[in-house]
Amino acid sequence: xxxxxxxxxxxxxxxxxxxxxxxxxxxxxxxxxxxxxxxxxxxxxxxxxxxxxxxxxxxxxxxxxxxxxxxxxxxxxxxxxxxxxxxxxxxxxxxxxxxxxxxxxxxxxxxxxxxxxxxxxxxxxxxxxxxxxxxxxxxxxxxxxxxxxxxxxxxxxxxxxxxxxxxxxxxxxxxxxxxxxxxxxxxxxxxxxxxxxxxxxxxxxxxxxxxxxxxxxxxxxxxxxxxxxxxxxxxxxxxxxxxxxxxxxxxxxxx
Amino acid sequence: xxxxxxxxxxxxxxxxxxxxxxxxxxxxxxxxxxxxxxxxxxxxxxxxxxxxxxxxxxxxxxxxxxxxxxxxxxxxxxxxxxxxxxxxxxxxxxxxxxxxxxxxxxxxxxxxxxxxxxxxxxxxxxxxxxxxxxxxxxxxxxxxxxxxxxxxxxxxxxxxxxxxxxxxxxxxxxxxxxxxxxxxxxxxxxxxxxxxxxxxxxxxxxxxxxxxxxxxxxxxxxxxxxxxxxxxxxxxxxxxxxxxxxxxxxxxxxxxxxxxxxxxxxxxxxxxxxxxxxx
Numbered sequence: 001x002x003x004x005x006x007x008x009x010x011x012x013x014x015x016x017x018x019x020x021x022x023x024x025x026x027x028x029x030x031x032x033x034x035x036x037x038x039x040x041x042x043x044x045x046x047x048x049x050x051x052x053x054x055x056x057x058x059x060x061x062x063x064x065x066x067x068x069x070x071x072x073x074x075x076x077x078x079x080x081x082x083x084x085x086x087x088x089x090x091x092x093x094x095x096x097x098x099x100x101x102x103x104x105x106x107x108x109x110x111x112x113x114x115x116x117x118x119x120x121x122x123x124x125x126x127x128x129x130x131x132x133x134x135x136x137x138x139x140x141x142x143x144x145x146x147x148x149x150x151x152x153x154x155x156x157x158x159x160x161x162x163x164x165x166x167x168x169x170x171x172x173x174x175x176x177x178x179x180x181x182x183x184x185x186x187x188x189x190x191x192x193x194x195x196x197x198x199x200x201x202x203x204x205x206x207x208x209x210x211x212x213x214x215x216x217x218x219x220x221x222x223x224x225x226x227x228x229x230x231x232x233x234x235x236x237x238x239x240x241x242x243x244x245x246x247x248x249x250x251x252x253x254x255x
Numbered sequence: 256x257x258x259x260x261x262x263x264x265x266x267x268x269x270x271x272x273x274x275x276x277x278x279x280x281x282x283x284x285x286x287x288x289x290x291x292x293x294x295x296x297x298x299x300x301x302x303x304x305x306x307x308x309x310x311x312x313x314x315x316x317x318x319x320x321x322x323x324x325x326x327x328x329x330x331x332x333x334x335x336x337x338x339x340x341x342x343x344x345x346x347x348x349x350x351x352x353x354x355x356x357x358x359x360x361x362x363x364x365x366x367x368x369x370x371x372x373x374x375x376x377x378x379x380x381x382x383x384x385x386x387x388x389x390x391x392x393x394x395x396x397x398x399x400x401x402x403x404x405x406x407x408x409x410x411x412x413x414x415x416x417x418x419x420x421x422x423x424x425x426x427x428x429x430x431x432x433x434x435x436x437x438x439x440x441x442x443x444x445x446x447x448x449x450x451x452x453x454x455x456x457x458x459x460x461x462x463x464x465x466x467x468x469x470x471x472x473x474x475x476x477x478x479x480x481x482x483x484x485x486x487x488x489x490x491x492x493x494x495x496x497x498x499x500x501x502x503x504x505x506x507x508x509x510x511x512x513x514x515x516x517x518x519x520x521x522x523x524x525x526x527x528x529x530x531x532x533x534x
Contacts, residue, residue, distance in 0.1 A: 009532070017343045020336035024409045043404050069287030076284065077293075110516055114395070114483045118500055123307045124297040132291045133298070202395050205487050206497075209291075215396070219403055231396065238391050 046224030047231075056226055059214065060233050067210035067237070070128050070203070071196040074135025079189050081136065082143030089148035105148075108141025113199050117208040128209030135196050135203070146188045147181075154180045194245045201234050211237070306503075313505025317513060326495070331514055334491035337409050337484075338477035341416025346470065348389075348421030353428035356382040359440050359458055360432075360450045386429075389422025398484040412489030416477050427469055435461040468530040475526040482515055492518070 087093070089101040116134035124130045159176030167175070204212025211234055218226040297303060356379050358364060361371040371379070394415045401411035432454075440457030444450070485493020492515060499507035 009529075016339055020339040020343070024333065024336045024340060024413065026340065026410050026413060028410070040404055066290045069290035072284060072287050073291050073293055110519065111512065112479065112483050114486055115496065115512075118486065118497065122310065122500065122503075123303055124294075125303070128291045129294050129297060132293050133295075198393065202393050205395060205399060216399065219399060231392065234393075234396065235388070235391055238393075239387075242391075 043224070046222075047228040049225065050228035050232060051223075051225040052229065056229060060211070060229060063211045063214045063230075064233055064237060066128050067200045067212075068197065070131045070208075070210055071135060071193060071200040074132045074200070075139055075189060075193040075196050077132070077136035078139030078143050078192070079185075081140040082147050083185075085140065085144040086147035086151055089144060090151040092151075102145075102148075105141045105144040108137055109145065110141075111138065113138045113203060114206060117203045118206045121207045126207045126209075131200060131203040131208030131210060134208060135200060139192050139196060143188060143192060147185060150181045150184045150188070151177065190245075190248075194241055197241050198238055201237060310503050310505045313503075314509040316506065317510035318504070318506035319510060323507065323510070327510060327514055330492045330495045330511075331518060333409055334478065334481050334485075334493075334518065337412040337481040337489075337491050338416065338474060341413045341481070342420060342470070342474050342477050344413065344417035345420035345424055345473075348417060349424035349428055352382055352386055352421070352425035353432065354450075354454065355379065356386065356425065357429040357432040359437050360444070360454055362444055362450070365441060365445055383426075383429075386422045386425045389418050390420075390426065391422075392419070394419035394480050395484055395487060398489040399487045402488045407488045407490075407494075409490035412481050412484050412491060415484060415489060416480060419480075420473055420477060424470065424473060428466055431462045431465050431469070432458050471526045471529045475522045478522045479519060482518075 085101050085105060088097045089105060091098040113134055116137050117131055120130035120133045120137075124133060154177060156177075158180065159172040162172040162176045163169070201211045204210045204214065205216050207213060207216075211230055215227055215230040215234070218224075218230060298307075354360065358371055358379070361375050363372040363375045364370055397415035397418050398411050401414045405411055405414070435458060439461075440453045443453040443457045448456075481489070481491050482493045482496075485491045485495070486497045488494060492511060496508060496511045496515075499511065
């Protein structure tokens with residue numbers, strides 16, 4: 001019985017794959033035919049040699065810094081907004097508010113960064129400002145939820161002790177709750193920053209600044225040699241972030 | 256937190272280090288503020304706010320004309336098909352690469368306690384490097400490149416998913432093969448069986464469930480990616496969202512975003528179901 005079911009499942013998967021290929025009417029003539037292949041070859045050859053002129057490298061350096069700045073400020077804004085939303089979401093103001101804020105967090109989180117960026121380009125104009133806002137909005141949804149979970153899971157006794165001893169609500173939160181959750185919050189923020197660096201480098205495709213915008217513009221102008229350098233810079237950025245976070249994790253998180 | 260610790264500085268021994276760290280972070284972020292041209296006031300600027308207000312105001316009711324719903328259905332099916340076809344091609348890339356890259360099937364490692372000879376390692380390196388390059392360039396960059404090379408439409412999306420996810424699957428498959436008990440495969444290899452047979456009978460029975468569940472999880476990710484890739488012209492739901500956004504058709508954007516949520520939720524449920532069934 002289980003066996004037949006598994007075979008049926010396999011058959012269904014094969015059918016789905018076949019239907020996808022037929023339904024899309026994929027045109028691989030560009031990859032297989034001799035003429036198409038030559039055309040592809042020409043296009044690919046345009047990327048070599050990559051443009052390493054000083055002026056272009058300076059531009060790339062500035063765009064990389066812009067990407068880093070977008071990701072850092074986006075994450076910082078998101079952390080502030082996330083903490084602000086996490087307090088009601090953790091049920092500190094009441095059940096009604098918690099449900100409402102959770103809905104808001106879910107909505108913020110489930111719209112991808114790139115869609116936010118396209119919206120923000122409409123709302124705030126082209127440039128890194130839109131990218132920063134887009135990162136901030138999406139990440140606020142993610143961090144808000146993680147923060148709320150962290151706040152719910154932290155023991156309430158220290159804060160209660162401060163309240164019973166006559167401390168104010170803010171003092172109870174700052175000295176009773178925050179020290180317990182602080183390391184976890186920082187870990188979440190750094191983890192999202194890492195993601196956002198990667199994301200910030202492609203947000204520019206919809207006009208939101210950084211390396212992505214540079215790549216988009218140079219590809220649109222058929223300057224493949226310049227585009228190749230930008231892609232290399234993106235690759236380096238991603239690999240550097242991976243290596244750095246892997247090292248930091250080994251050094252500080254897992255003992 | 257800063258103000259609280261500053262006012263009660265005498266009682267808080269950690270206040271000074273915190274103050275220094277905060278000042279340092281602010282000093283580093285200040286140039287970033289200039290670079291990112293962050294300006295929240297821009298959102299509330301008269302003109303921008305008015306355009307955005309009318310755009311968002313048109314979100315309700317979501318567009319639901321028959322013609323539009325047919326278009327939406329087609330775009331949704333296209334998104335699903337891009338993810339599925341892309342995953343199929345990615346699998347074709349990943350399996351041979353994983354077999355070449357994994358250390359489990361190394362004959363020279365048999366006599367050396369599981370560590371391959373240096374030349375065998377050197378032969379595996381190019382494959383690993385290829386997998387790293389394939390997966391380190393984000394899929395949307397591949398999509399942008401392929402849109403230029405093969406034209407607008409789903410073909411670019413399928414190729415982009417195939418390449419990025421091929422790199423990811425290949426790496427993870429190779430790691431899963433290395434993480435299971437290596438003794439059955441070693442026994443088979445030592446008894447003179449060919450590598451493919453040693454893989455099929457020594458590694459696969461232990462690794463298959465995990466590999467399958469990871470593949471299904473990646474398929475779910477591919478659906479989300481194929482929506483996003485539409486923004487650079489790689490077909491599917493994303494391309495339609497981009498078009499409607501440029502026409503400021505708020506109602507259309509609203510229905511498409513709702514469809515996107517439904518699709519992601521559905522894929523999530525389906526992949527959970529399949530993974531429970533497979534493992």
